[in-house]
Amino acid sequence: MDETPTLDVERVRASFDFVGRGRIATNNAASTQLPRELLQLYAELVPQYENVHRGQSDASALTTARFEASYDTIAQWICAPNRRTISIHRKTTEAINLVMYTLLTEFRDGDNVVTTMMEHNSDYVPWYALCREILPRFGRTVECRIARFDHESGELDLGHLASLVDDRTKLVCCTGASNFLGTKPPLADIRRIADGSGYRQPNGEICSRLLVDAAQLMPSALIDVRAMDVDYLAFSFHKFIAPLGVGVLYAKEHLREDSLPFLYGGDMIAEGMVTPDHVGYNVLPWKYSAGTPNILGVIVSAQAMRLAIDLVGADPSKTWFRSADPIPRRIVGSTMSRIGDYTASLTRRAVSSLTRVPGLRIHGVPAGVARAPLVAFTVDGHDPFEIARALNDRGVESRAGCHCATLAHHDLGLDPPASCRISFSFYNTAEDVDRAVEAVGQAVSVPVR
Ligand SMILES: Cc1ncc(COP(=O)(O)O)c(C=O)c1O
Known part of the structure; x- marks a missing residue:
């Protein structure tokens, strides 16, 4: 599972105050965290x-x-x-x-x-x-x-x-x-x-x-x-x-x-x-x-796009944050391919580890096939909401529910219509993924009543 990271995640994380609080912020499909630069700009x-x-x-x-x-x-x-x-x-x-x-x-x-x-x-x-x-x-x-x-x-x-x-x-x-x-x-x-x-x-x-x-x-x-x-x-x-x-x-x-x-x-x-x-x-x-x-x-918000270029190091020749210069396509492309490749590697890691948890079913795209950087799963005999609360007790932020994808949950016959989801942004680390998966394993090792 050794993959060369496509960006310097520690450099990215240095801009985010949530990191210092030890949070495993893995509910990014709902909302991501704010970097300090944007708060400063706002002020x-x-x-x-x-x-x-x-x-x-x-x-x-x-x-x-x-x-x-x-x-x-x-x-x-x-x-x-x-x-x-x-x-x-x-x-x-x-x-x-x-x-x-x-x-x-x-x-x-x-x-x-x-x-x-x-x-x-x-x-x-x-x-x-x-x-x-x-x-x-x-x-x-x-x-x-x-x-x-x-x-x-x-x-x-x-x-x-x-x-x-x-x-x-x-x-x-x-x-x-x-x-x-x-x-x-x-x-x-x-x-x-x-x-x-x-x-x-x-x-x-x-x-x-x-x-x-x-x-x-x-x-x-x-x-x-x-x-x-x-x-x-x-x-x-x-x-x-x-x-x-x-x-x-x-x-x-x-x-x-x-x-x-x-x-x-x-x-x-x-x-x-x-x-x-x-x-x-x-x-x-x-x-x-x-x-x-x-x-x-x-x-x-528009400056967030410019900041993303700088955070992932897509253009070492220039600082894009706070500028209004037209952004060449290749810079946007390089930024998003770094982010896309990096979050895809985190997602692959999560999928391949989660498949080893007994009774766990990942919904949607199977292991080995490219997917958006999120993984929703259910575990036989376990309530997704209880899993999410157990993850939170272990410091891992997730989301249980139907994620407003209610039609699909009903269509799959999930009862309740819910799953637990972890999702990644480009400030997450491989350790975040491992902590999240470990927490899932611990949460569901409790014997089923
Ligand atoms: C696929 C998809 N569409 C639409 C939305 C709604 O976005 P917003 O809550 O920002 O309106 C979401 C939010 O989770 C989403 O994941």
Whole structure:
């Protein structure tokens, strides 16, 4: 199990105060920890900040410039063509709800949405609500179809998904990485299926739209929205070392131009363009930025991406944190391949050790196959919540429950619909993994009642 680390984890850990408290922080699929640099940056911004797009002071101009530059950083990170394709929300959940609400008026009677049985509730319940609760009130019937996954391999059943997509499929919604099974569905194949649906969109294009929930993909993988050719892609910064409360939606520019706004109010309106009879919307991306945004959260979150470059040593020639320089693709690529390779090595270590625990079943992707950096398991005769509490007693942080992947837990027949999950970020160590696995072994060695 000797693997050469792809980054200097001690250098990474030196930025995180939780380390000094001896915490084994292995619940990173829920939220990651904050590095000290970002807290310091936040504190430094506080005496200087003002609202954005709403003041003529130097402070407002400076904050506006920093805020707008954050959109550019985010766009560069995911290879989006420009900031007009980016909107910032409170989290992935809100970003996906935006897609649902902005498409609401476009659905025609008899249309359908195809999603999967491995989705997080944030990428299922909005479509359930749309089809079962909202559109019926307008007298429209739209079906929500759910593609199966294979219970042994955790793979999405592509054949089943393809059979559900037809010329009435407006949208296909799929996770980039399951937060329970660890599966990374083949998004290029799903794009091809969506492209071949025969659905006529309002602008005349013949294809189904594709939405990717990248909440668990973005923290350990290089995202290239153009190469992926996704129509929509959502993620949350709180799973990538940044503060809570900032999520991103990428959407193709023509979709943003054509669709109605999500929230209505200040700053999404063009200056002075409100009369009793007409409201003119602001240019992109501000059309989707109603009300005062989470200004400092956005600036700090974009800087988290720059800090990640420095923490993993992806570019020894320069410090990226606090700069606003355009980030070359190769630097983003090198950062994410270091993080991806490193967290994958921790995950392999966890999987291969956990498989030796008697009665333990890892759900989803089997040992030896690449997965998102998380492992969810159950142990015969043991309540996952008790396992998680026993881990906590041994200093190991985990999560028990359905992780909002409720459909998949029911589909697997888990009773209660719960598993215990450990998940890794690029500040975890091999020792963290070993401590976690040892704690699982101890927790379940208690005789079954
Ligand atoms: C795959 C997936 N999608 C969506 C979400 C929701 O993210 P947020 O709580 O930031 O809205 C999560 C969070 O765990 C997730 O893992």
